[in-house]
Amino acid sequence: MSEKMKVTIGDIADRANVSKSTVSRVLTGVTPVTEEKRTAVLAAMAALDYKPNVFAQSLASGQSFTIGVLTQNFGSPVYDIILRGVLLGLEMTPYSPLFADGRWQPETEQKAIETFLDRRVDGLIVIGGYCPEEFLVETARHVPLMVIGREVAALEAHCLNVDNVQAAYEATRYLIDLGHRDIAHITGILAHEDAAQRLEGYQQALTDAGIVPNPDFIIEGTFRRPSGAMAVEMLLMRARPFSAIFCANDQMAFGARLALYRRGIRVPDDVSIVGFDDQPDSAFMTPPLTTMRQPAEAMGQAAALALWQLIQGQETAVPPFTAELIIRDSVARHH
C-alpha cells in the first residue's frame, strides 16, 4: 500500500521525534536505547514500512551480511545436499548467500571467489573443488573461510569432512563379517581425496582381517554411473572370482548392478554390493542398495554455523562427522 518511495532513517527519525542516530541504534542493536524511544522508533518503522538500505549499511559499516558459497556442478547428488544444509544453516544467521558454481574447474573457481571478494562477502564457504590449496589458504587470510568435502592441510580447523577411511573400513568390514573374502572395490577418481581415502579404508579393513588386498580387485572409476558398469566388465574379464563389490559411490554401484544384471549375475545371491552416499535412488534399486550414508546436510549446516562463529571472531572446533551404514538387500552372507 505504502508508496514505494524510499523511506530513510531520517523519515522515521522525524516521525518518532528522535535523532537519526537513535534510529540507527535500534537498528544495529548494539548501543542501548530507552525502551520508550525504542518502541516509538519501531512503531514508526512499521508505520512507514521502512526497509533499511543494505548498501548504505554495508558502506558505512564495512559489513555486507552476505557470505559466498562456492559449489561444484549444481545438480550433482551429494553436493546438492550439502548445499541445502548450508542454506538451512545460513537461515539461522543474518547472512544471505551469494552463489557460484565452480564446475570443478580451478580457473572458474578462482574467478568466482574473486567475484565474491569484490562483493565484499563477510565469509566464504567452499564445497569441494579443485582450485589450488595455496589459493584457499591465501583467501582465508582475507576472509573467514570454511571448506566442506575437501581437506586443506593448512586449514584443517576450517575443513568439514566425513571420515572416509573409517566409513570405507566399516563398509568393507561389514562384507568381511558376512563371510566375504574376495571383495572387489570400484574406486572414484583417485586424484580425489575422497576416493583415495575410501580405497585406503577398504585396504585397511582387508589387511586387518588377514586378507591380502588383491590389485586385480581394484578398479578405478570416475564416480559416475557408466564407469561402474565398465568396472564390472573388467572384473569379469580378470577371471578371478569375487563375491562382493564395494563401490566408492552409489552412482557406480548402480552401473555395476546393471552390468551384473546383463551378465545374469544375481544380486545379492551371487554378488553382494555396497555403495556409498545413500542417494535417494539407492532405496529403489532392485534389490535396494546397502550403502554408507554421509551426514551431508548436517555438514552443510554445521559449516554455515561455524562460519558465523568465525566471523564473530570465535574460533570453533567442528565436530568430526561419520558416515552410517544403511543395510539393505543388496548384500547377503557368503558361504
Place this chain on the structure above:
Amino acid sequence: MSEKMKVTIGDIADRANVSKSTVSRVLTGVTPVTEEKRTAVLAAMAALDYKPNVFAQSLASGQSFTIGVLTQNFGSPVYDIILRGVLLGLEMTPYSPLFADGRWQPETEQKAIETFLDRRVDGLIVIGGYCPEEFLVETARHVPLMVIGREVAALEAHCLNVDNVQAAYEATRYLIDLGHRDIAHITGILAHEDAAQRLEGYQQALTDAGIVPNPDFIIEGTFRRPSGAMAVEMLLMRARPFSAIFCANDQMAFGARLALYRRGIRVPDDVSIVGFDDQPDSAFMTPPLTTMRQPAEAMGQAAALALWQLIQGQETAVPPFTAELIIRDSVARHH
C-alpha cells in the same frame, strides 16, 4: 602482494593526475574521456590493484548489479538444470546471482522474495513455486521479473515454459502410432499446471485418434518415484489391460518400471513406457527410457538474457520452447 588496504578512486585519481570524477567516468564508461587520461587511469588501477567498492557504487547509482534467483528444492532434477542455465546466462551479463530456495512453500518463497527486494536486486527470476500469482504480479511492479516453469496469466510475456500440452500430445501420439490403444497415464500432482497440461495433451491425442479416454487409465501421482510404482499397482488392480503407459515424468516412469518388473511384466514386450524430462538416469534404465526432453537449460539461459533486456527497458518476446521426443528401447510396436 599489494597491501589489502582499501584503494579508492581517490588514490588512483592522484596517481593518474586526474580528478576522482574522471576516474569514475572511465569506471562507468558512459561519459567520454580522453584516450590519454583513460589509459593513465587504467594503468593506475592496474598498478594499485584497484577494486571498486560495489556498495558505494550501488548506493550512489541505485543499481545493485545483482539479480535474485528463487528456485525450489535444490537438488531436484529438472529445476537444477534450469538453474544451471540461468547461471550460464547470467555469466554473460554484468549481474551476479543471489539465491534462495523456496522449497515449494509459499511463505518461504515470499520471504525469500522480500529478502531479495530488501537487497535491492535489479531483477528477479522465479523458477516454479507455489506462491500466489497476485504476489508475483505485485512484485513485478517493483522489479523486472521473469518466471520459468510456471504460467502467470497477468505476466504471460515474462513466463518461460515448455509447451506441455503439445509435448504430451506428441508422446501419446507416438504410442498410438505404434499401434497402442490402451494407453494409461500416470499424472503428476494435478494442482500443478505442468501435470494438468500433460494430462490434457494425453487426452487430446487419444481423442484425435478416435480413442475415448478411459478414466480407469488415469492415475494421479506425485511426480515422485514411489508414486509411479503405486500407480502401476493400481492399474493392475483395475483389471482392464493396458499395453502402454505415459508417465508425466521420468521419476514416476522409474517407479512404474520397477513395479512392472516385480510383477514379471516385461518392458517393452508386454508394456511400453514413455517418460518425460529425460533425466540422466533415463538412458540407464533397463531398457533405456523413451522420454520427452525439455530444453531446460536453454530456458534458464533465455530467462537470464531476457531479464537483462528487461532491466534495460527493452521488452523482449521470449520464443516458445518445445520438448523433443527421445526414442529409446522402452517402447515397442503393439500387435
Place this chain on the structure above:
DNA sequence: CTGTTAGCGCATTCAT
C-alpha cells in the same frame, strides 16, 4: 543514554 558531526566510496549534477 542521546543528539551532532563526520565520513564510507562512488556517481552525478553543475559549472568550466
Place this chain on the structure above:
DNA sequence: ATGAATGCGCTAACAG
C-alpha cells in the same frame, strides 16, 4: 572533456 561540489542512506566516533 573535466574538475568541484553535492548527496546516496547509514554507522560510528564525538561530545554532552
